[in-house]
Amino acid sequence: MPDHLLPLINEALAALPYPQAPKGLYEPIAYGLEGGGKRLRPTLLLLAYNIFGQDPTEALPAALALEIYHNHTLLHDDFMDQAPMRRGRPTVYRKWDANTAILSGDTMLIMAVEQMNRLECQQRHEVMTLFVRTMKEVCEGQQYDMNFERMNDVSMAQYLEMIRLKTAVLPACAAKTGALIGGADEEAAQALYDFAIHLGLAFQIQDDYLDVYGDPKVFGKNIGGDIVCGKKTYLLISALNKAEGQDKERLKGWIEDKALTPDEKIKAVTELYNRLHIAEEAKAAIDQHFALAAQCLDRVGAEPERLQPLRDYAKSLLGRNV
Amino acid sequence: MPDHLLPLINEALAALPYPQAPKGLYEPIAYGLEGGGKRLRPTLLLLAYNIFGQDPTEALPAALALEIYHNHTLLHDDFMDQAPMRRGRPTVYRKWDANTAILSGDTMLIMAVEQMNRLECQQRHEVMTLFVRTMKEVCEGQQYDMNFERMNDVSMAQYLEMIRLKTAVLPACAAKTGALIGGADEEAAQALYDFAIHLGLAFQIQDDYLDVYGDPKVFGKNIGGDIVCGKKTYLLISALNKAEGQDKERLKGWIEDKALTPDEKIKAVTELYNRLHIAEEAKAAIDQHFALAAQCLDRVGAEPERLQPLRDYAKSLLGRNV
DSSP states (O other), X not given: OOXXXXXXXXXXXXXXXXXXXXXXXXXXXHHHHTSOOOOHHHHHHHXXXXXXXXXXXXXXXXXXXXXXXXXXXXXXXXXXXXOOEETTEEOHHHHSOHHHHHHHHHHHHHHHHHXXXXXXXXXXXXXXXXXXXXXXHHHHHHHHHHHHHTOSOOOHHHHHHHHIIIIIHHHHHXXXXXXXXXXXXXXXXXXXXXXXXXXXXXXXXXXXXXXXXXXXXXXXXXXXHHHHTTOOOHHHHHHHHHOOHHHHHHHHHHHHOSSSOHHHHXXXXXXXXXXXXXXXXXXXXXXXXXXXXXXXXXXXXXXXXXXXXXXXXXXXHHTSOO | OOTTHHHHHHHHHHTOOOOSOOHHHHHHHHHHHTSOOOOHHHHHHHHHHHHHOSOXXXXXXXXXXXXXXXXXXXXXXXXXXXXXXXXXXXXXXXXXXXXXXHHXXXXXXXXXXXXXXXXXXXXXXXXXXXXXXXXXXXXXXXXXXXXXXXXXXXXXHHHHHHHIIIIXXXXXXXXXXXXXXXXXXXXXHHHHHHHHHHHHHHHHHHHHHHHHHSOHHHHOSOTTHHHHTTOOOXXXXXXXHHOOHHHHHHHXXXXXXXXXXXXXXXXXXXXXXXXXXXXXXXXXXXXXXXXXXXXXXXXXXXOHHHXXXXXXXXXXXXXXXX
16 A cells, blocks of 8 residues: 555645635535545556656646546535435535535636646646546546436446546546656556556446445445446446346336335345346456456556556555456 | 627637537537627637737637636526526526536536647646636635625625626636737736726626616616615615615615515615616726726737727727727
8 A cells, every 4th residue: 555645645635725715615625625535546646656757746736636626526426416425424515505516616626727737847738638638538427427327228338438437537547647747658658547447447347346245344335325226337237238038127127116115126136136147247347357457557668666556556446466 | 899800719619629429418518609698708818819919820729718618607607596598598507407507517617728728839838827716716706706695794895806706807817818828928918917807897897787777678688687686786785885874774675675576676776876876986986997997008018009909899898998
């Protein structure tokens, strides 16, 4: 675990200068940013930087940009999804109101760009271009995710493209940005981008898996939440693809059935998943993307010991060796 | 009127490349941007550019950035204000829904930054820094405006600072950005920034004035709309400052009275405004900011004929000579 990077990131976030007023605009931003979280994107960025560069503080504005942007998306997504809680605390639109969530969220997006624009290296323009493209892709991913709620025929290809956009491109942007600022050439930086795409996909599929098969004490959320709200996950789409005849009709029925209790829904769907060996399918997909991520690391062309902290971090995220 | 610039701006806006999908994300953006409007900010930017530079297409990405950003604020503000119509058409959150307004609005903010980042001149970083600062200020202005709805003691200084942030800094950013890209030195560019601040303040106070005293055929909105919803305007704050004793209590009462019909409210408040000569006060403030704007133009240090198109444009906006 990159224990030395987390304090660097958290201290820099805590030291962000906020104007004194208007309080109603800046307090929710500080609330969002002090909420903790894994700081996955800035950590990836600095680990990728460290493969090539000597002084991670050089890349810190970019690391802050990605973390602030990520928290902007949480703030707006929580309102769009009407999520009441985040990291054990009320979400901003619940603690304040919808307008606060929108306007403070907008300000966070601007602050993210502000941080990226603070970079003093010659790669600033290239990095900003990648950042802008990535942010648009994240919006596209969120749009697809919302579209999927009203669709009954989401294909696995559509699902994987959605999670690539919604969750994988931002860590990928982080890894490539860190590499570029550190002085990597385009090929090595792109290899790190591709590495983080596969890591992100593996991570999201694992999240879908753990929602059904995880240990609630470790997972930190209630088991079966995705099943209860009929969310299109890797598991549900696999099951819809694999189920035949009566199974398929019953599964479709359970997803939309509002008369079933949550526990009944979870029990029925999980039993079908078990019968169809969906857990094994999800695990195979996680393995596949993990293996592809490892291949990407081989393409970076750096000394093994320089890559080791990134391997260790990937391992800590997914509980396995990359 | 800068008749040759408007087609340049509108054609460039129409030629913006949108991804094919997801439609639900990009259609509302195109809808917002094709809705017309005065294109005030990009026009100011190109007019300021033309004082110094030779080829306005060089500054076009910045002009687009400001127009896209402005339309982003309209999209989000219309939702926050629950405004049903904009430029004679349903607002995005009404035609689609709240989530569309938020996510398409976020994407517009990103597209604005994308355009600014497309600039190929050496001033790109300086201009981006100004743009980022300005966007934060616009958010602060919107926050103050929302705060004022729940306040009964807004001072004139607070009001002027709010409209400076909410409406004047973006035209000012436009003017300075155009000047910088054209090759102006810092002093001349700042003089154009200050010019547009005063122009923006004059324009907003005139908007407040026309809400009560305008010709509905020319104004394009219903007369008295601000009075009906108790909006803190230049006129209302002037009147609250100037009224004494019973007048002041009655005015406060009218603002909050939900039993009065809109017409009764408009009649009562307008009669008090007339008795207190609030129209004259507003006109004097408009004159004052117009005179200050003219002084700023003198500080630019350019040949009179190079400044003339900007003077003509200011005149066309406010119906008077600057």
